[in-house]
Amino acid sequence: MVSIYDIAKAVGMSAATVSRALAENDKISRASRERIQRIAEEMGYRPNLLARNFRQKSSSMIGLITDDVSDELTGMIAKGVEQALSENGFSMLVRNVHHDSDNEQSAIHYFADMQMDGVILADSTLDALAEVPATKLPFVLINRYSSAEEPVSIVCTDDFAGGFDATEYLIKLNHRKIAYINGPENWYSSIRRLNGYTDALKQNDIPYRTAYVKHGDWFEESGYRLALELFRSEDPPTAVFASNDMMAIGVIDAAKACGLRVPEDVSVMGYDDRTIARYARPKLTTISLPMFEVGLMAGRMLCEMIATGQIADGKSERLLVRGNVIERETTAPLQGAAGETMPDSGRDTNQ
Structure with a gap:
């Protein structure tokens, strides 16, 4: 695997300069940035996205917590969320918790540690939520509620x-x-x-x-x-x-x-x-049960929250989707x- 140090040796510059050039830092001249990026591409360099996420405190990724994504209806939710995220330049990581509150809390903290930009919780038990607001991550709930005092955004089937x-x-x-x-x-x-x-x-x-x-x-x-x-x-x-x-x-x-x-x-x-x-x-x-539409609405709601920096705009928001x-x-x-x-x-x- 090609590293920044390999590129630095090839271009005759420091690893710090190469790192800044690959990150589009304007302190590096445009000519140098283009040369370094071209050589990096020729050498087959791929960035360490995980390390970059920790440095930038952003991942362009959303965490989706579900009971079991192999279930037909949960799978439709995931497809709807995925489409909304794709429209807004985000990717998705899924964790199945199988109706286990300990698994759910573990998934929440895992996503927080991974610097996810937000979380969607789509499992359907009646347990109250407290852990998500404590992480300060933007979040949207699907077909459940939160007893936390903070305002929440919820998308539910009616x-x-x-x-x-x-x-x-x-x-x-x-x-x-x-x-x-x-x-x-x-x-x-x-x-x-x-x-x-x-x-x-x-x-x-x-x-x-x-x-x-x-x-x-x-x-x-x-x-x-x-x-x-x-x-x-x-x-x-x-x-x-x-x-x-x-x-x-x-x-x-x-x-x-x-x-x-x-x-x-x-x-x-x-x-x-x-x-x-x-x-x-x-x-x-x-x-x-229009679960694809529910996932789509929840994904778009979360993306808007991230873009505006407003979590539920200071008040709880609840959207209902009715079936036929x-x-x-x-x-x-x-x-x-x-x-x-x-x-x-x-x-x-x-x-």
């Missing part, structure tokens, strides 16, 4: 609206016995989606039934197990809204195990619009219901 829209959609299909399989109780998105479900029932004068609300873990098995409990109860629901597509797939399997047809005997609604929703049989009706109902094959009007109506024609469709 989970309340999603929970409301999914439930209201089923109500417009004349279902009144609507069960809800939620995610873990300590997740921000779970709380907001449950609130949306509850509000939709209230606005349509449908009693809230504690027995119809279950808490799963986002995976198919929990959707299957909890749906069996619902279908085998004394007063089973005619529709089940699951808080993500994976649990909804489990609900469909449980319906089949109980001899129920989807959607003729029971309607099933998901949430996320993962790829699997299009290939499930029957194809899954769901709520879209994606109609497919797992929902239908309740058979034999009085005043039966079809769903709104203005809904999005994705076959």
Whole structure:
């Protein structure tokens, strides 16, 4: 590997002069800078970016902290962030923390030590944040909140609206016995989606039934197990809204195990619009999650903060991105219901 000392020997100048020339220091004449840079290029010199970052206290890089970037939805966030950073001349380094608060704190301090220009935190647990403001790094949160006193910038999917829209959609299909399989109780998105479900029932004068609300873990098995409990109860629901597509797939399997047809005997609604929703049989009706747009907005927000030197402009900023109902094959009007109506024609469709 070619070093500054090798270049200095080749041009007959000091290593300090070569270093300044490569850094475009105007104390070195333009002719000398151009000569040194040309020879460095011919010799195949590549700068030590890490060392430069520490000297300049800047890296032109952003740290992205996620639960697991291999997850489909998290991957879409990362793509959105990456596009925003590319537009503004930044690169991205990703750390997966797998819902572990110790891993998260370690990642935050690692990015601070690496002189990152900012951090985006996209993991979704409800833990309060305190470490990031202490590092003085500009930061943006995705789908979570901070209890820190400092102003924060947050980009979230509108989970309340999603929970409301999914439930209201089923109500417009004349279902009144609507069960809800939620995610873990300590997740921000779970709380907001449950609130949306509850509000939709209230606005349509449908009693809230504690027995119809279950808490799963986002995976198919929990959707299957909890749906069996619902279908085998004394007063089973005619529709089940699951808080993500994976649990909804489990609900469909449980319906089949109980001899129920989807959607003729029971309607099933998901949430996320993962790829699997299009290939499930029957194809899954769901709520879209615009995660690419969320990542894009968060990346642009952080770049603006870095450019202006203003962190949240002295006040908290929160942007909400709303998804849509994606109609497919797992929902239908309740058979034999009085005043039966079809769903709104203005809904999005994705076959």
